Amino acid sequence: MTAPILEARSLSKSFGAVVAATDVSIDVPQGQRVSLIGSNGAGKTTFVNMVTGYLKPDAGQILLDGRDITRLSPRQVTRLGVARSFQIPQLAAELSVLDNMLVAAACNAGAPSFLRPARTPEAIDAALAILERFDLAGHAGRPVRELPGGVRKLLDIAMALVGKPRLLLLDEPTSGVSVDEKFPMMDTIASAIADAEIAVLFVEHDMDIVTRYSDRVVAFYSGRIIADDRPEAVLADEQVQLYVTGRRKHA
Amino acid sequence: MDDTVHRHAPGRAPARRQLAAGVAAILVLMGCAFVLPRWLLFVGTMAASHGVVTLGIVLMMRGGVVSFGQGLVFAAGGYAAALAGMYWGLSDALLLVAIGGIGAVVIAAPFAPLLSRYRGIFFAMLTLALSMVLYGILVKTTALGGSDGFNLSRPTFFGIGVEADQGNFAMYLLAVAVTGLLGLAARVYFDSTRGLVALAVRENELRVEYLGASVRRLLATDYIIAAFLGGVGGALTVLALGHVEPNFSYWTTSGEFVFLAILAGHHSVAAVFVAALLLELVRSFSALYFPNTWQLALGLFLLVVIRFLPMGIGSLWSRRPAARPASTGPTA
Numbered sequence: 001m002t003a004p005i006l007e008a009r010s011l012s013k014s015f016g017a018v019v020a021a022t023d024v025s026i027d028v029p030q031g032q033r034v035s036l037i038g039s040n041g042a043g044k045t046t047f048v049n050m051v052t053g054y055l056k057p058d059a060g061q062i063l064l065d066g067r068d069i070t071r072l073s074p075r076q077v078t079r080l081g082v083a084r085s086f087q088i089p090q091l092a093a094e095l096s097v098l099d100n101m102l103v104a105a106a107c108n109a110g111a112p113s114f115l116r117p118a119r120t121p122e123a124i125d126a127a128l129a130i131l132e133r134f135d136l137a138g139h140a141g142r143p144v145r146e147l148p149g150g151v152r153k154l155l156d157i158a159m160a161l162v163g164k165p166r167l168l169l170l171d172e173p174t175s176g177v178s179v180d181e182k183f184p185m186m187d188t189i190a191s192a193i194a195d196a197e198i199a200v201l202f203v204e205h206d207m208d209i210v211t212r213y214s215d216r217v218v219a220f221y222s223g224r225i226i227a228d229d230r231p232e233a234v235l236a237d238e239q240v241q242l243y244v245t246g247r248r249k250h251a
Numbered sequence: 252m253d254d255t256v257h258r259h260a261p262g263r264a265p266a267r268r269q270l271a272a273g274v275a276a277i278l279v280l281m282g283c284a285f286v287l288p289r290w291l292l293f294v295g296t297m298a299a300s301h302g303v304v305t306l307g308i309v310l311m312m313r314g315g316v317v318s319f320g321q322g323l324v325f326a327a328g329g330y331a332a333a334l335a336g337m338y339w340g341l342s343d344a345l346l347l348v349a350i351g352g353i354g355a356v357v358i359a360a361p362f363a364p365l366l367s368r369y370r371g372i373f374f375a376m377l378t379l380a381l382s383m384v385l386y387g388i389l390v391k392t393t394a395l396g397g398s399d400g401f402n403l404s405r406p407t408f409f410g411i412g413v414e415a416d417q418g419n420f421a422m423y424l425l426a427v428a429v430t431g432l433l434g435l436a437a438r439v440y441f442d443s444t445r446g447l448v449a450l451a452v453r454e455n456e457l458r459v460e461y462l463g464a465s466v467r468r469l470l471a472t473d474y475i476i477a478a479f480l481g482g483v484g485g486a487l488t489v490l491a492l493g494h495v496e497p498n499f500s501y502w503t504t505s506g507e508f509v510f511l512a513i514l515a516g517h518h519s520v521a522a523v524f525v526a527a528l529l530l531e532l533v534r535s536f537s538a539l540y541f542p543n544t545w546q547l548a549l550g551l552f553l554l555v556v557i558r559f560l561p562m563g564i565g566s567l568w569s570r571r572p573a574a575r576p577a578s579t580g581p582t583a
Contacts, residue, residue: 052461078463090458092451103451106444107462112469114440117266118447163463 011060038220083165089156101127104162277431302527304484307477315453320378324355326500328482344406351486359478389497400496516563
């Protein structure tokens with residue numbers, strides 16, 4: 001067993017009377033694909049926001065490669081190799097798809113420079129190479145505001161990958177995408193994240209996708225982890241069926 | 252601006268070509284000094300020096316904030332140059348212009364970290380408040396001439412004193428050269444990685460932070476750069492007028508620069524100077540033929556621009572990257 005890249009230890013977080021996380025502990029080894037499931041308000045996105053520095057936990061500790069990142073800002077966490085995508089894609093709508101990628105590359109290359117041109121042939125080639133993995137190269141010149149939702153979701157993830165993260169968090173990558181497109185989209189994402197070393201955590205509601213694309217499932221309910229195991233085991237868990245998936249037992 | 256996606260277009264260097272065109276334009280404009288009438292040279296000097304202040308606003312606009320208080324740095328630069336001339340006995344115009352820029356940075360820089368926390372109307376009003384505080388101080392400071400300001404003697408140019416009738420000529424050359432070079436530098440910045448990140452900040456700060464860049468540092472630095480540009484513009488104006496007064500920091504002065512920035516749009520550097528020249532020409536002719544109504548002319552002018560050229564007059568010649576249909580790659 002490799003050393004975990006991410007260790008969350010007993011995280012707690014509440015917003016006034018609303019408890020969003022209680023004693024949440026997760027270790028994620030390199031390269032593992034982990035899905036986070038749970039009903040709305042169960043604490044999945046809160047967990048993602050704490051790991052990426054957007055929220056500070058009230059208690060507990062987050063370690064990345066053994067280093068404490070609990071109090072770091074999203075910017076600092078990003079620089080240490082953690083990237084995320086968003087449930088609602090966070091893009092520069094007036095810029096082209098390619099320019100969005102170049103922005104990601106510019107931010108990633110340390111402090112952006114006053115003198116280094118943004119649109120060099122090398123930078124453009126590198127950006128297009130990633131776009132091609134997401135089947136987005138054909139959209140490169142189009143402004144983001146003209147694009148359909150599914151394309152935006154993919155671009156959002158493509159931008160997260162520009163910085164070659166070691167830990168990638170995807171917040172509902174297939175939300176807002178039609179049922180027919182979910183599997184093709186997850187196939188695209190899975191093959192685009194070519195590097196098997198990247199640990200991927202993704203928030204997901206579709207249990208068929210969870211079963212097919214994850215090595216491990218963590219189920220949240222009311223701010224707590226109620227199950228953490230292989231997908232079959234978690235989906236068979238009585239509590240998970242009661243609180244998360246809503247599936248009745250058959251016999 | 253370079254827009255389309257050319258993957259394999261060898262020998263293409265749009266940035267360099269653009270800069271070469273800029274240098275050529277500066278040289279041509281300087282050459283014009285030998286043929287244009289003297290009053291027009293003065294109008295050109297004013298346009299260049301007001302344009303460079305506006306360039307600072309445009310630079311901030313690209314990051315999504317608009318300063319309604321560039322009068323602060325305009326006045327700071329003007330007073331810094333005038334005081335350096337009066338108390339230190341300096342007379343070299345280029346040196347005084349540099350002192351103007353630096354003086355404005357010294358005044359503005361302490362506020363940059365505070366301002367970088369605000370956006371939209373709050374940023375605009377805070378910058379306005381700062382400029383009005385300076386106005387209040389200047390009006391009350393009798394040592395600086397109070398509300399009348401004070402005059403300064405004619406500057407020298409690289410050690411050469413110029414006769415009265417040559418003053419406009421020399422000032423024009425200096426203003427065009429200095430603001431032209433700053434304009435080219437701005438173009439380099441706008442086309443740089445940092446320039447592109449600023450455009451993304453304008454639209455989505457959260458994402459930029461999540462990509463690892465500091466939005467506040469970027470906006471604070473932009474404010475300081477804009478202060479330098481404003482100070483240079485203030486110093487050039489003061490040297491050309493031979494006079495400085497608290498009105499430099501009054502809110503109507505700041506408003507005029509915002510007016511220019513909206514007129515120009517934030518995509519073209521040249522548009523900033525074209526807008527400034529148009530404004531100065533309208534001002535001169537209105538003052539001549541329709542005294543006291545030039546604000547009316549300006550208002551109508553702005554109305555027409557906003558209605559028909561919402562991206563500013565720069566959109567007449569610089570197409571936006573996104574505005575062009577996709578012209579590349581296999582269609583997915």
